Amino acid sequence: MRALIVTAVTAEADSVVRGLSGPVPHPDHTPGPDHAPALEPRSLPGGYLIHRRGAFDVLVAGVGPAAAAAGTATALALAPAPAGYGLVVSAGIGGGFAPAAPIGSLVVADAIVAADLGAETPQGFLTVTELGFGRSVHLPPAELAARAAEATGALLAPVLTVSTVTGTAARTTALAARHPLAGAEAMEGFGVAEAAAAHGLPVLEVRAVSNAVGPRDRDAWRIGEALTALADGFRALGPVLASWGGPS
Numbered sequence: 001m002r003a004l005i006v007t008a009v010t011a012e013a014d015s016v017v018r019g020l021s022g023p024v025p026h027p028d029h030t031p032g033p034d035h036a037p038a039l040e041p042r043s044l045p046g047g048y049l050i051h052r053r054g055a056f057d058v059l060v061a062g063v064g065p066a067a068a069a070a071g072t073a074t075a076l077a078l079a080p081a082p083a084g085y086g087l088v089v090s091a092g093i094g095g096g097f098a099p100a101a102p103i104g105s106l107v108v109a110d111a112i113v114a115a116d117l118g119a120e121t122p123q124g125f126l127t128v129t130e131l132g133f134g135r136s137v138h139l140p141p142a143e144l145a146a147r148a149a150e151a152t153g154a155l156l157a158p159v160l161t162v163s164t165v166t167g168t169a170a171r172t173t174a175l176a177a178r179h180p181l182a183g184a185e186a187m188e189g190f191g192v193a194e195a196a197a198a199h200g201l202p203v204l205e206v207r208a209v210s211n212a213v214g215p216r217d218r219d220a221w222r223i224g225e226a227l228t229a230l231a232d233g234f235r236a237l238g239p240v241l242a243s244w245g246g247p248s
């Protein structure tokens with residue numbers, strides 16, 4: 001089954017590709033005998049870059065839910081014939097909710113939640129579902145999410161999609177109160193899930209923790225460590241994705 005893996009930026013896509021297929025030679029290095037030649041990504045309409053590696057396509061869609069949905073929808077509409085895709089995965093770095101998801105750990109979503117899609121009211125936040133305008137949660141296939149978490153040693157927990165990176169203690173408290181089991185926060189999962197659902201496809205989300213969700217502290221971000229964890233995660237995840245036969 002072919003899987004489309006959607007990332008926000010090139011560095012995340014490189015980590016995923018490295019995990020799925022061994023080291024990605026640096027584009028400035030002439031591939032040596034122990035390196036496969038660097039396979040240049042292709043461009044899709046709209047300028048999206050996509051790496052094709054075996055049964056996996058790794059897309060760079062951009063940051064945020066709108067870019068993620070647009071890029072994913074474009075790639076799904078141009079899916080390689082005849083079989084197309086059987087699974088869509090949102091992958092990248094994310095913020096971890098302490099203490100459950102420390103920096104360098106992985107989180108696999110058992111629910112992909114649009115955490116700030118709705119309305120602020122004097123009585124508190126109402127989700128888009130509570131407002132009557134559609135869904136605010138997508139559920140990955142439970143068996144696949146569990147197998148992915150087991151294979152990667154990831155925390156299996158809800159992953160929140162936000163349009164604004166949390167940067168204060170008050171916001172962290174409010175999110176954790178509404179989503180006490182949340183493991184991570186990122187910006188693309190729900191957009192990817194919406195595009196996948198529009199094509200009738202199951203979705204998974206995998207996040208490598210680069211920072212703690214909380215008061216903004218750029219110096220505390222460990223993006224390099226998270227990208228390494230992402231590559232290691234996909235080294236273990238590749239066989240799980242490749243062998244998954246679809247929703248039972």
Ligand SMILES: O=C(O)c1cccc(C(=O)CC[C@H]2O[C@@H](n3cnc4c(=O)[nH]cnc43)[C@H](O)[C@@H]2O)c1
Binds near residue numbers: 092093095096162187
């Ligand atoms: O606040 C900053 O100065 C800052 C420094 C580095 C990166 C950012 C981002 O906005 C990265 C957003 C990008 O990375 C994902 N991500 C990583 N951590 C989080 C988080 O705590 N909350 C939400 N998204 C996060 C996200 O999926 C984006 O692709 C800011």
